[in-house]
Amino acid sequence: MSESQRFAASAVELRKSYGAGDSAVHALAGVTVAFPRGEFAAVMGPSGSGKSTLMQCLAGLDSVSSGQVYIDDVRITALSDRALTKLRRDRVGFVFQSFNLVPTLTARQNMLLPLSLARHRVDRAWLDQVVQTLGLADRLKHRPHELSGGQQQRVAVARALLSRPAVIFADEPTGNLDSAAGTEVLTLLRQAVSQLGQTVIMVTHDPVAASYADRVVMLADGELAGELANPTVESVLSALAQASAASPVQPATSSRP
Amino acid sequence: MNIVLLAGLRTSLARLVATGLAVALSVGFVVATLTLSTTFTRTTEQTLTANMSHADVRITPTVAMVATSDPRTSTDVLTDVLPRVLALDQVAGADVERLALVELRSGSTRSAAQVATVLDESVRWQQLSAGVWPATVAEATLDQTAVSALGLTLGDILSIAPASTGVGAINVTIVGITSPDSAGVGTGAPTLLMLPAVLDNPVYFPVSTGVLVAGDNIAAADLVGAVSAAVAGSPGIVVQTAAQAVDYQTGELSGSGTILTSILLAFAAVALFVASMVISNTFQVLVAQRTREFALLRCIGASTAQVRGLILGEAFVLGAVASAAGVALGIVGAGALAALSRTDSSTLHLGELVTDPLQLALGMAIGMSLTLLSALSPAHRATRVRPVAALRAVEAPRTATSFVLRAIVAAALIAVGGYTLVGGATRSGLGLAVAAGVISFVGVLLASTLLIPWIVRVAGLLIAWTSVPARLASLNASRNPGRTASTAAALLVGVTLVTMMVVGVTSVRTSVNDKIDEKRPVDLTVQTDDPAGFTATMVGQIAALPGVEESAVITAGRLGLSADGVAEFQLPARGVVPEEARAVARSAPTVAAAGEIVLNPSNARGLTDGTGVTVRGSGGERMLTARFDPAAQPGQVVVTAEDLLVVVASPTTTQVQLRLSDTASGAEVQLISSGIMSLGEDLVVGGGAPERTYYAQILDVMLLIVLALLTIAVVIAVVGVANTLALSVLERRRESGLLRALGLTRGQLRGMLAVEAALIALVAAGCGVVLGIVYAWAGLSAVALQANKLSLSVHLPWDQLGIILGGTLVAGVLASVIPARQATRKSPVNALSGR
């Protein structure tokens, strides 16, 4: 147990299959991985390799077929829906690729939503700081459809940061953004990790995005396919090339409709 | 395009189920009404045919024929013409059908019954199931239903008395039991058959209903000619063949049936109207949700006509399936009601259900055109989707002109309708008020699509601070103003009508009760024919009857009144105990204080108000103070029982007054009355209670029926609420997933939808109740105006209005249950990824 306390999130022999019998798809085929506190980790791999599935299972959004998942030392694979919801609310933050915000609420209300749901008090200083850092001060009263894609994404990051969760999961957070807006969001996440000790786990296809991370975890065919500490754009590119060479059965895009 | 239509249908099938239910319910209502109406006519026909099974010709009066004790004023032509008919060679036999209403007493039970004559064997249609036909005036047959209801057997003795007077009862022995009519439109009262001689006694006021004539080997048409010639000159009768007579009477009876059918169809129209709102709303939402799909179709070359065809195609399939289900529902419903009518307690015994294919087709056609017409405007909107919408998520824009136009039309309708409504209610009467009410209500419905979103928003603000789900719910409730408005409007129609009926009937009931209280302040009065009056024991027995809450005793005597310069004159006096009298009466009674004598000013004869009067009776003399009261009964004076006892040696107790519980029903009043009458032969019971309970019962039954009929409209509207919510849930699938990912529990998600539904329902109910009260006021004023002198004021039944509001709220929340189940069933991941 003393070992696991260093980890914000971890998975042991995690399996996740869709369907049954011959047509079953093993999206995760026994993944054991751990993310230490205060780490900015990137998860990479070819399309269909199970990145999103891994993230959803780690975050307690989806049920697992077998194996265990821990968040902040709590074994979430054993929790009831109610307890899981509460845990998500208090200890997990999310940034999705798209559709991050509730359309009826303003930017500010969206940011505070997890706190309001938990009926927790808002730390004014913290809020001001986050809003300042993200450059959203003059956009607080706007609704999502009045914000640009980059601004929406920043609001989502702010929301994730505000509740000071144990871990923030981000699934292709820059997938829909141009490089300038993408850089903004990545810098923000990097700052959160370096300056505030926040743990971030980010799924990405972009070697540039991955180079912001402390460590890159490679997935292929639902299994771990190596990792890379202190990645640079070049090292990521070559590691990716190796990973796809190692699994020739998985042409990068063919499994997608 | 057919492939697209089929694919579209498959995905939207689940979304159309609720709409289909709305169509099926309203079509079912129409079909059931039509089928029952036809069945009623057919049953009538069968009954009449059975009654003429042995007759070839019937002489039917065109006016009621009542025999009176005075032969000169007797209007019974039928009895007069009978000998002339019998004298004809072609006639094998004939007889007059006569009927009288009697009071039937069997043991301690008394009930209304009718006595008919045993017809001549040649035309007699009734059949015996046991016993024999009566041979003497002291014998009778009774129908099977009554025999079992009263628990009688052959040989039992009953007594009957004329219904008009109730005196002169005679005993009759039951010698036969007639088999119950297989079906028939009866009065439900027990029917005795007795020899015609019994009804020759004019105290029964017998009515002759027709002469049945059986021919002797002659065609009916020829017999009509012969009989017509024989009775020529007698006024107020027609001679018809049996077949013609059946048609004639069926026509008369189903005339009243037609009125009933029209009233029922009016309610069905309300249900159809509400259903059309639900259908149109559904398609509106479906079109909005599929904007991108339609745009894509347009991009790849579909014409506007093809897009319109898609929606109308779906509407056609929905209309056909739902209407067919509705027709089936209607037949089953009508069958159930017809079966119910055949039970003993019903006065109407419907025969075999008659399903007319033409009517079923009509129901089908109504349902299908309703669906298609309601889908027209959404289909039109779908054609306005521009191909570019496929690339950008833009909704078909609502043009500003339609908004302004709508507002102007609504304002104009409300202004004109409202002004005329007030005019109709306060000056000209019912016809104008009804027309104005309909016009203004259409205006209100138009305006509601503009106003309700605002009201919902304000109501939402009031609850938004309580919790996050509540805030989200209030925002959701006002995010599609059009959708919210039409959902609420459907509910508004139902609630307005229900409120109007409840307030209207309560007001009439209260006003009638007030009037009865004023005119007849005492529930029951008991008088005795015995000159010695009531004994104290008897008074005690009466007061102790169960159901009696208060009692007062009135004593009587004769007094001589005189004063200075006024010669003595005699008047009957009533002695009352003031506290008793006040406790018994429902409005302020005329009572005297001790030392006071109350008299109507018309009996003054020189006495003056407030001066002393010398009162002398058989037992002594006393000085009392005169008080004039215009409300006092003329021709008698009122003093306290104590004062009367001083001047009159032995005043007789002439009347006992009773107050019954406020909630006593007609049956309970009846029971108390017969309880009193069984205490003594010479007791006479009167008072306001029977009248009060009679009206209360009629009004209650009326209200119940109307509410039952309106319930269908309300149920359809609630289905509409569930439907809108379910569609919204589908649309906000990803949003719900996001919220769940961020920590909204299942319960909170459910709560959010419940609050949203409750908001819409409550706003609709609130507006409906207010509108209903306004329309009830208008209706009551107009009726009062029409009925002259009848003063009706609005009485608000707060408890019932509370039930309406609460009931709508509960229905709204219940309507959110299934959509909420749908919303919470998906895991956040599935919802987020749109799977």
Ligand SMILES: Nc1ncnc2c1ncn2[C@@H]1O[C@H](COP(=O)(O)OP(=O)(O)OP(=O)(O)O)[C@@H](O)[C@H]1O
């Ligand atoms: N609901 C599902 N039913 C069946 N198979 C599924 C389902 N969800 C995912 N899969 C399969 O599981 C595998 C992993 O999917 P996942 O979404 O995790 O891939 P990914 O690595 O995120 O890919 P991408 O980079 O394209 O987003 C894929 O083969 C996918 O087809």
Ligand SMILES: [Mg+2]
């Ligand atoms: Mg993915």
